[in-house]
Amino acid sequence: MLLLLLLAQMPAMPGQPMGPIVSSPATSRVSYAFFEFAPANGAGMGSACAGITPTGAKGEALIFARSTTAMCSKRGLRTTGIQPGDLVVVAAGQPRVEPDADGVLGLRLENARANRLLRSSEIDNGAWTKAGGASVSADYALAPDGTMSADRLIYNATSSYVLQADNTGGVATAASVYLRGTSGSGVIDFCHGGGSGQCTTCSYVASSWTRCEFVSSFAAANNVFLGCDAPTKGSACSPAGDVLVWGLQHELGSNASSHIPTVSATANRNVETASFAFTTPLPSGSMAVSVDTSTTSHNGDQGWLVVCGGTTTGFNGLLGYSTAFASSLFINSSTLSGTVGGSVGQSRRAGWWGTSGYGAINTPGTSATGATTTTMTGAPSFLGLGDYNACAAPGSRVADGIYSRPCVDPDPARCR
Structure with a gap:
């Protein structure tokens, strides 16, 4: 046991990811990126519609707001095979944990509707x-x-x-x-x-x-x-x-x-907003950022993941949808056009990976190339989910859908 504790506290060797080593109940060790939420192994998520507030994979606090009740679905966006008890009303301020199109637990976010x-x-x-x-x-x-x-x-x-x-x-x-x-x-x-x-x-x-x-x-x-x-x-x-x-x-x-x-x-x-504040800001330079989305609409300019210095600043980087480009990746206000694969309701991964280029893709592990810049300036300390304006006017441009596997790391080889 002492040996495991010493190993967990050792600094990362060059080329190794920043995330700490975390022991799972099955005694296997998981090395997380600088930041991950709703990972494929479900760390920090609990179970679907269980009425608990999820956390980042390493326990980071989720900042969430919705001033009304909402309906949570244990089936996610699926419209068939629904059984009695699959829908659950959650209280105001309670996040909705639902499975995405791949069955990975994520966070459902929606605009205000009546x-x-x-x-x-x-x-x-x-x-x-x-x-x-x-x-x-x-x-x-x-x-x-x-x-x-x-x-x-x-x-x-x-x-x-x-x-x-x-x-x-x-x-x-x-x-x-x-x-x-x-x-x-x-x-x-x-x-x-x-x-x-x-x-x-x-x-x-x-x-x-x-x-x-x-x-x-x-x-x-x-x-x-x-x-x-x-x-x-x-x-x-x-x-x-x-x-x-x-x-x-x-x-x-x-x-x-x-x-x-x-x-x-x-x-x-009412509208939902979700974000995380990093206690340690991201360093400048080459970066890996990705997110999986199962969206239900593409209405106007909408963001899937935004990193910035806070809620009153412009963004350092954004993955999202633009009416001008059908999909876009933005780094330091540079617009990089790409193509979103799949259709509304499908799970897809969008991301950029430092010097390896960027992509808005379906399959984790691959990316398009051709980015004009792949380094991020500043020291982002805030991450917003599902909201193009998360860094300036939270809740004003939310993209309805389920968000899972957002990942941020200074190592461009991470977040695949």
Whole structure:
């Protein structure tokens, strides 16, 4: 035991990473970079939606803010295979630990949104119009949050549906709903409009819950229909069906965000910010910085990882998305254009690696080349996640998604 303690306190040899050696429960030793959060081995993260505040891999304190409750998903961004209890409401100020697209636990961050629909899980309520013989049985089955609050909807194939008016025509809106077959699989129409409009056909199965998401910018009133609405669809309805329904949502924006429960009034989820302050600033010079993201939207200039001197300064380096470049890496205000591989919702790694160049890539361990500069000036002491303006106006440009494996180290061979 004494030998292990002496080894852990020995200074790093030339060429070795700065991170301390940490003993795992399995007695294997892990050498972490200067800074890591949400690493692949889960250090500091606890378990998904467990209601604890995660830390950096070496115990660094997370600085987190959100002034409202939020819905956490043990399935992350996945929209299928959801079981009762997979969704958990976490308290205001509580971070959401969720698995990314690779199954690695990360931190979910989202912009402020509002659910405009009343009684989001009570389609039996008078806030929902029932038409064409549609019938609803309240609190019929276990919902994705584990409560007995899922309603049963039976509808026929001749304009039979539930409806709630929400006059938001001409702007991008996203609608979403959780569905499960009462006794089998099937499909159901989910529409925006009124008399005419836009629809999607949602599939459901009896073995698990599925979240159906639909984005529209229909010019007229964006009423929300679920069931069979031939006039709005402009064609024949989906077949008659018997389905469990929970968690309807209609929000302004071009992507569906996590569910926001409502009762007698609309409800908000406020913006989330996350950052770390380094007790020892990063040295200047060649640098390795990377982060894995599973993002749900690309709206404007958005940052995935920012390093800087504090919350009132410009950034020393940034990995993120730019409307001008489709993706960009910035070092000391130099813009380096790259290409983001994969699609929204996929896990991808973005990073730069000192003299080895930079990349915005899918596969850890490789990088593009061609950076005009790969050294960082100043002494960054602050790292912001998921926010282009984390160093100047936190919370103003958050990129919705799950962030895992951010890594910073002066050794350009690290953070692969």
